[in-house]
Amino acid sequence: MRGLSVFLTVALTSAFAVSAHAETRSVSWQGQAIEASIAEPTRDLGPSREELMKMAHDAKPALPTRAFPGPSQTPK
Amino acid sequence: MSIYRWLVGLAVAVAMSTVAAAEDNPQPLIAGNPAVAPLKWVGLLMFQNAKNETFSCTAQFIAPRVLLTAAHCVQDNQTGEWYDTNKMYFFLQYQNDNASDIYKVICTGHLAGYAPKIAANATDDQKEQAFEDAMQYDYAMILVNHDSITGHMKVDTEWLGKHPAAVQIGYPGAIEGGMIVQRDPGVLALSLSRPNEVILMHANPNMTQGTSGGAWIANFTNGEAQGNNVIVGVTSFGNPSWPGITFGPYFRQDTYGSLFDYVSKGCPK
Numbered sequence: 652m653r654g655l656s657v658f659l660t661v662a663l664t665s666a667f668a669v670s671a672h673a674e675t676r677s678v679s680w681q682g683q684a685i686e687a688s689i690a691e692p693t694r695d696l697g698p699s700r701e702e703l704m705k706m707a708h709d710a711k712p713a714l715p716t717r718a719f720p721g722p723s724q725t726p727k
Numbered sequence: 728m729s730i731y732r733w734l735v736g737l738a739v740a741v742a743m744s745t746v747a748a749a750e751d752n753p754q755p756l757i758a759g760n761p762a763v764a765p766l767k768w769v770g771l772l773m774f775q776n777a778k779n780e781t782f783s784c785t786a787q788f789i790a791p792r793v794l795l796t797a798a799h800c801v802q803d804n805q806t807g808e809w810y811d812t813n814k815m816y817f818f819l820q821y822q823n824d825n826a827s828d829i830y831k832v833i834c835t836g837h838l839a840g841y842a843p844k845i846a847a848n849a850t851d852d853q854k855e856q857a858f859e860d861a862m863q864y865d866y867a868m869i870l871v872n873h874d875s876i877t878g879h880m881k882v883d884t885e886w887l888g889k890h891p892a893a894v895q896i897g898y899p900g901a902i903e904g905g906m907i908v909q910r911d912p913g914v915l916a917l918s919l920s921r922p923n924e925v926i927l928m929h930a931n932p933n934m935t936q937g938t939s940g941g942a943w944i945a946n947f948t949n950g951e952a953q954g955n956n957v958i959v960g961v962t963s964f965g966n967p968s969w970p971g972i973t974f975g976p977y978f979r980q981d982t983y984g985s986l987f988d989y990v991s992k993g994c995p996k
Binding site: 682707713 | 783816818986
């Protein structure tokens with residue numbers, strides 16, 4: 652019984668872990684190499700508008716991880 | 728002085744020589760009006776990384792359901808981490824904690840050149856060079872879940888010799904806390920270091936963090952006639968050695984067109 656419980660816990664955890672990640676693709680399209688990330692089509696509405704606006708307010712500006720030679724890069 | 732720095736300096740000199748030909752009247756950095764063209768097609772892109780840290784960039788509609796932004800706003804090309812498209816949202820006409828509409832993401836894509844495949848035995852210099860070269864592909868497109876309620880901008884590819892100037896737009900965190908879209912006119916030039924990289928010389932060194940992915944708009948005007956408000960680049964990166972200079976990708980018709988077609992179709996397998 653305990654073994655079954657552990658199995659179910661692992662299985663369910665794995666299922667949620669997989670569904671929480673978007674799928675990524677590397678394709679050749681019209682001769683061009685393209686990489687993509689696809690969201691889950693069945694996801695729910697997510698946070699409320701108020702929650703999203705709060706998140707946007709608190710968001711930090713994005714930085715390219717490497718942009719310029721030397722230590723003096725200024726991410727945009 | 729490295730050859731790279733020398734080449735950038737030369738590019739800047741070339742750009743300076745075209746100042747007199749600039750299409751836009753010189754203006755100081757100014758808060759834009761998101762109620763009218765072209766900023767009514769612009770907004771704030773929000774996303775999270777694997778550590779649940781939340782970030783913002785600038786993006787804009789280039790088709791009823793397609794946004795243009797910087798590739799580093801959708802993926803970290805150093806680690807390979809894609810920012811979770813399930814937690815990515817676009818706030819159209821974002822200003823002072825408000826937006827006219829909020830969009831969810833269906834898929835996002837960029838050219839593979841932005842994420843270079845580094846050989847396991849590559850030297851540090853080779854890695855550095857590969858990632859520097861990758862920045863000339865630092866643009867991405869995003870398919871969203873419903874049509875823009877305000878319309879979209881046009882994009883011009885391979886525009887050298889056609890557009891001497893543009894207005895950089897975005898939500899710089901250093902100005903108004905990133906709450907208001909800003910615009911900053913500048914002069915365009917081709918980077919002499921890489922074939923698909925352009926620079927924009929503008930006035931304000933504070934037009935930095937948060938402006939990533941913001942469009943460079945030629946023929947910037949509130950009027951919506953044919954030929955007005957044409958995107959010729961997006962903000963990628965800068966360097967304090969040259970404050971007021973921003974680097975961005977140069978759109979080639981074949982690669983840009985293929986990426987647009989692919990993302991527009993929902994990023995198929």
